[in-house]
Amino acid sequence: MVATTxxxxxxxxRTPPPRPPRERRRPSELTPEDRWTAAGCAVSALSLTWxxxxxxxxxVGWFGFVVVAYVAFLILxxxxxxxxxxxxxxxxxxxxxxVSTATIVLFVPLLWxxxxxxKRGLPALRPxxxxxxxxxxxxxxxxxxxxxxHAIIGTLEQVGxxxxxxxxxxVSCAVFLNxxxxxxxxxxxxxxxxxxxLPSVVAGLxxxxxxxxxxxxxxxxxxxxxxxxxxFMASLALSMIMIPTVTRTVDVVLRLVPDGLRxxxxxxxxxxxRVVWSVVLPTARSGVTTAxxxxxxxAVGETAPLLFTSFGYDLVNxxxxxxxxxxxxxxxxKNVQKPxxxxxxxxxxxxxxxxxxxxTLFVIARxxxxxxxxxxxxxxxxxxxxxxxxxxEARP
Amino acid sequence: xxxxxxxxxxxxxxxxxxxxxxRQVSDEPTRIDRIFGFVTTGAGMTVFVLLGLVGLFxxxxxxxxxxxxxxxxxxxxxxRSDTSPPEIGxxxxxxxxxIVAAIAVVVAVPLGTCTAxxxxxxxxxRVRGPLTGLVDLLAxxxxxxxxxxxxxVFGAQVVPLSKFLTRHLGWIPIFATEEEAVFTGSMxxxxxxxxxxxxPIIAAVSREVFSQTPQGEKEAxxxxxxxxxxxxxxxxxxxxxxxxxxxxxxxxxxxxxxTIAVYMxxxxxxxxxxxxxxxxxxxxxxxxxxxxxxxxxxxxxxxAGLVLFLLTLATNMLASVIISRSRSGAGIDA
Numbered sequence: 155m156v157a158t159t160x161x162x163x164x165x166x167x168r169t170p171p172p173r174p175p176r177e178r179r180r181p182s183e184l185t186p187e188d189r190w191t192a193a194g195c196a197v198s199a200l201s202l203t204w205x206x207x208x209x210x211x212x213x214v215g216w217f218g219f220v221v222v223a224y225v226a227f228l229i230l231x232x233x234x235x236x237x238x239x240x241x242x243x244x245x246x247x248x249x250x251x252x253v254s255t256a257t258i259v260l261f262v263p264l265l266w267x268x269x270x271x272x273k274r275g276l277p278a279l280r281p282x283x284x285x286x287x288x289x290x291x292x293x294x295x296x297x298x299x300x301x302x303x304h305a306i307i308g309t310l311e312q313v314g315x316x317x318x319x320x321x322x323x324x325v326s327c328a329v330f331l332n333x334x335x336x337x338x339x340x341x342x343x344x345x346x347x348x349x350x351x352l353p354s355v356v357a358g359l360x361x362x363x364x365x366x367x368x369x370x371x372x373x374x375x376x377x378x379x380x381x382x383x384x385x386f387m388a389s390l391a392l393s394m395i396m397i398p399t400v401t402r403t404v405d406v407v408l409r410l411v412p413d414g415l416r417x418x419x420x421x422x423x424x425x426x427x428r429v430v431w432s433v434v435l436p437t438a439r440s441g442v443t444t445a446x447x448x449x450x451x452x453a454v455g456e457t458a459p460l461l462f463t464s465f466g467y468d469l470v471n472x473x474x475x476x477x478x479x480x481x482x483x484x485x486x487x488k489n490v491q492k493p494x495x496x497x498x499x500x501x502x503x504x505x506x507x508x509x510x511x512x513x514t515l516f517v518i519a520r521x522x523x524x525x526x527x528x529x530x531x532x533x534x535x536x537x538x539x540x541x542x543x544x545x546x547e548a549r550p
Numbered sequence: 551x552x553x554x555x556x557x558x559x560x561x562x563x564x565x566x567x568x569x570x571x572x573r574q575v576s577d578e579p580t581r582i583d584r585i586f587g588f589v590t591t592g593a594g595m596t597v598f599v600l601l602g603l604v605g606l607f608x609x610x611x612x613x614x615x616x617x618x619x620x621x622x623x624x625x626x627x628x629x630r631s632d633t634s635p636p637e638i639g640x641x642x643x644x645x646x647x648x649i650v651a652a653i654a655v656v657v658a659v660p661l662g663t664c665t666a667x668x669x670x671x672x673x674x675x676r677v678r679g680p681l682t683g684l685v686d687l688l689a690x691x692x693x694x695x696x697x698x699x700x701x702x703v704f705g706a707q708v709v710p711l712s713k714f715l716t717r718h719l720g721w722i723p724i725f726a727t728e729e730e731a732v733f734t735g736s737m738x739x740x741x742x743x744x745x746x747x748x749x750p751i752i753a754a755v756s757r758e759v760f761s762q763t764p765q766g767e768k769e770a771x772x773x774x775x776x777x778x779x780x781x782x783x784x785x786x787x788x789x790x791x792x793x794x795x796x797x798x799x800x801x802x803x804x805x806x807x808x809t810i811a812v813y814m815x816x817x818x819x820x821x822x823x824x825x826x827x828x829x830x831x832x833x834x835x836x837x838x839x840x841x842x843x844x845x846x847x848x849x850x851x852x853x854a855g856l857v858l859f860l861l862t863l864a865t866n867m868l869a870s871v872i873i874s875r876s877r878s879g880a881g882i883d884a
Contacts, residue, residue, distance in 0.1 A: 215710020246777035253672055256664035257681070263746050264688055267699045274702075326593035334590055342594040344870055345601050351800065351866035352604070352859070353807025354693075355835045358842075359855045360604045363611040367848070397597065426579070427586035448690075455692020458809035458835070461842035483694050487810070490698050505695055516690045520683055 191234055192251065199227035228252060268509065275506025278499045283507065288468040293492070297499035304470040305485035305504065308385055311474040312464065312481055313453055315389035320396040321446060325435075327397070328404035333416075333430055343405075350398035357394040358459030361387050366463070378476035385474030388464035388481065395456055396449040403448055407441025408434060444523030451515040455508060457483040482508045605859060612853035623853060627822045629837070631847050638850040640834070640857050642820030646737065647833040647858070649826060650812060651805035653741025654748055659798045661745075662752030669753075670760040671782060682757070689750035697811035700743035705815065708742065709733040712827040724824050731828035738826045740815040740833075744808050748801035755800060755873065759793025760786055792876020799869035807862045809835040834858040 203223040207214055214222065231251060236244030278297040286301035327346070331339055369381030380386065411434050419429035435442065460466070465478040466488055482504055489501030579587070616623060618635045626639020669681050712733045719725045727733075763786050771781040787794075813836035820832045835858060838851050 214714040215707060217707045218711030218714055221711065242777055242780070246779040249779035249782070250672065253664045253668045256661050257668040260661060260665055260688070260749065261684060263704075264684070264691075266703075267691065267695060270699055270703055271695060323593050323596060326590045327597055330590035330594035334587065334594075336591055336594070338591070338594060338598075342598055344867065345598050347870045348863055348866045349597065349601055351803040351807065351862050352601075353809060353835050353862055355809040355838050356604065356608070356807070356855050356859050356862075359838065359852060360607055362848075363607040363852060364603070367611065394600070397600075401597070425583045425586070427582045430586070451690050455694060457692070457694045458813075458839050461839055465843070483692065483810075486694060486698070490701075502698070505698060508692065509695060512690055512692060513687075516687060 187238075188235075188247065191238065192231060195231040195234055196227050199223050199230050202226055202230075224255070271502065271505050271509050274499065274502035275504075275509075278503045279506060283503055287470045291468075293494045293497070295496055297496040297503070299496075300500065302480075302482065302485050302500075302504050302507065304467065305480040305482045306507075307470060307472060308464065308467075308474075308479040308481040308484075309454060311472075312385045312389045312392060312479070313450055315386060315474060316392040316396055316453055317446070317450065319389065319393040320400055320449060323393075324397050324400035324445075324449070325404055325442065327401045328408055329430055329434075331401075331405050332408040333426065333434065346398050346401050346405075349394075350402060352394070352398070353458075354391075354395055354456050355458040355461075357391045358462035360394065361391040361459070362462040365390070374476075378473070380475050382476075383463065383465040383478045384476055385464050385471075385479035385481075388460050388479070389474065391459035391463045392453040392456060395459065396453045399452050400445045400449040403445030404438070404442055407438045407445065410441070411437045440522050440524075444519045447515050447519040447522065451512050451519065454515065455483055455512055457487050460484050482511070605856070605863075608852050608856040608859055612849055612856050615849035615853040619850075619853075627820055629820045629850070631844075631850060636850065638853075639820075640854050642822050643832050643834045643837050643854060644857065644861075645822055645824075646816070646820070646831040647806055647835070647861075649824065650737050650741045650744060650816075650831070650833055651802055651808075653738060653826065654744035654805040654808075655798055655802050657742060657745035658749045658752055658801055659794070662749045662797070662801070663756050663794055665749070665753045666756035666760055667782060667786070669757050670763075671778070671786060685750050685753050685757075688746065689754075693747060693808060693810045696743050696747055697814035700739060700811060701814045704743065705734050705739045708739050712736060712738060716827050724826050726825055727828040728825075733828060735815060735817050735829040735831075736827050737816065737831040740812050740831070741826070743811055743815060744805050747808060747811065748804045751804055752797045752801040755797030756790060756794050759790040759797075759873075759876075763789045792872055796869045796873030796876065799865055799872065803862045803865040803869060806865060807835055807858065808833075809839050812836040813839040 200223050203219060203226055207219060207222070228248065228251070232244060232248045235247045238244075239247070280298050280301075282298070283301040283303075284306065285303055286299075287304040288300045291300035327342070330336065331343055331346075365381045365387060366383065372381065374380075415433050415437060416429055419433040420426070424432070460481060460483065464481060464484065466484040467478040467480045471477050471479045486501045486504040486508060489497045489504060492498065492501075615638060619626070619638050623639055625641055626637060627642035628637060628639060629642070630637045665681075665685060669678055669685075673681055715725050716727045716731075720727065767785045767789070768781055771785045772778075776784065812833045816831045816833065816836055817829060818832040818837050818840045819830065820837065821830055823830060834854050838855055838858075841847050841851055
């Protein structure tokens with residue numbers, strides 16, 4: 155740059171010597187050679203591992219094989235690239251490969267698990283699964299006999315009840331964390347964090363200790379054993395698990411509401427309560443919905459707390475306030491542990507239904523909670539773009 | 551946004567326009583504001599009280615067990631409730647819990663950190679969103695499904711690896727096994743399955759922290775001629791150190807409390823052993839689940855639950871403190 159812009163020194167007729175063309179180097183570039191190197195290393199790692207385990211020793215099973223082959227591949231790849239490109243670039247390439255493959259490794263178990271549950275659960279899935287319970291189903295019944303109607307009813311009632319307790323409490327708690335100026339905000343936030351790590355079985359034990367033990371011998375209220383093994387107790391335990399999940403998600407969403415909106419509301423003379431109710435919460439509506447759906451997804455699959463609260467039952471029990479009640483996780487848990495194959499298959503059918511429910515909830519949460527602001531900005535930018543040419547014409 | 555604002559009623563402005571008289575301005579909260587403050591503070595306090603109540607009630611209900619067992623509750627390995635007085639102790643459960651959680655964290659931390667790095671620094675913007683979603687999906691799958699997957703398929707696939715390890719590395723104490731040992735239902739398998747469950751939280755916390763690395767420092771590292779890995783090692787990782795440590799501890803907390811999967815994967819017989827490859831081992835949470843429904847054991851289980859509760863609480867609190875104290879973690883929810 156300097157050589158071209160500076161005026162030539164007086165009296166000097168020498169032209170600067172032509173520079174050797176510098177090779178442009180992009181550190182993160184992926185050339186075809188790199189790909190071939192990687193492929194070659196993979197092949198040689200596979201053959202090496204095969205040689206060691208199939209020929210020289212007596213095998214590690216395919217899981218061990220993959221692990222060893224992967225490590226061998228990384229070592230080989232490190233050696234080859236270091237030799238080819240030097241130490242610095244070599245380390246960089248190996249890190250790239252290790253980081254990317256670790257991410258792929260993560261999804262193998264995910265696909266494996268989902269695939270396995272579908273494979274085991276699908277053959278016995280009939281419409282009757284949703285319309286029958288386990289009345290009269292013995293050890294010799296087929297996997298397609300009976301169904302999980304009672305479990306589905308139980309899950310719906312328990313999660314529904316848990317929502318009734320959770321949503322008001324969790325949303326007001328999140329509002330407390332964001333909109334108040336209390337000095338207890340920090341301790342409460344720490345406690346909510348700590349509660350989200352509460353082992354679910356402890357939540358079950360807690361409800362058991364507080365309600366079920368002391369009232370065990372109490373006479374039923376209106377003929378209902380309200381404080382015994384029942385769906386209501388399960389919903390209490392489930393809300394213990396949902397409260398931190400929902401609170402923290404809502405808390406994060408409320409933090410994203412621009413302060414300008416709050417200030418505008420207050421400046422117009424609205425009360426704080428009014429601002430929260432009419433400005434903050436409506437703005438964060440989709441985020442709050444996401445939080446609730448995520449909370450449901452978390453609670454729907456919980457098994458451990460139910461062992462101490464709703465206990466499980468094989469027949470339809472529509473009343474969550476009286477008597478043991480089944481739910482999908484308990485249904486799966488009980489059936490896969492029975493000795494007969496038909497029961498295990500029935501359990502897997504339940505697992506498939508449970509998985510579909512959870513995945514559907516998850517997708518709903520993602521779709522509802524998607525950041526819409528970007529789409530809106532895109533629309534805005536398009537509108538601005540139509541304005542731009544006219545502005546340019548107006549300029550002299 | 552203006553649509554929402556329009557809903558606020560401004561009666562004050564209307565009346566002021568009718569009679570131009572200075573009105574009294576007061577800083578006093580209105581009645582509705584006072585109720586609002588009361589309700590939200592109440593909600594915040596409820597959560598506070600709830601956690602206290604958990605500890606209190608577990609302590610109350612477990613007093614019977616502590617009265618019988620005394621301090622030997624913490625030093626005894628076996629759990630025999632059929633003798634009189636019952637000989638119960640939490641040590642065997644505690645060691646199992648810690649070993650399984652440690653295996654899970656050792657496996658999950660490198661994987662989770664790599665995933666987080668890939669999402670923040672390697673993946674293109676287009677795959678970043680879906681990848682984050684997939685990691686979250688891993689967290690959304692119920693523990694029960696991991697448990698039956700581990701029990702019915704995954705465990706059997708790990709057995710040959712366990713056999714190989716013990717045959718060739720058996721001189722390392724943790725890989726040692728007895729002659730003709732059974733390899734299913736081992737703490738190694740349980741730890742691997744639990745590692746999948748704690749991976750998402752480690753990945754999520756690390757990702758949050760990595761993505762907050764100042765762009766200027768990263769660009770400076772690249773402009774000085776650093777490779778991408780050099781940039782990560784010198785800028786991103788030091789910056790996110792608190793997040794990695796805190797996230798790992800949060801994962802440890804989750805792993806300690808993991809119940810149903812561990813219940814299905816381990817025989818839940820308390821034993822003091824570090825042989826992770828052979829059948830055996832028990833964790834507090836899994837053991838409690840296994841003994842659910844035995845009424846005469848309740849005090850002992852409550853005591854074990856109390857130990858687990860305090861252990862996870864301490865781990866999680868420490869993790870939160872580490873994350874929020876670190877340079878990168880201020881303003882991140884662990």
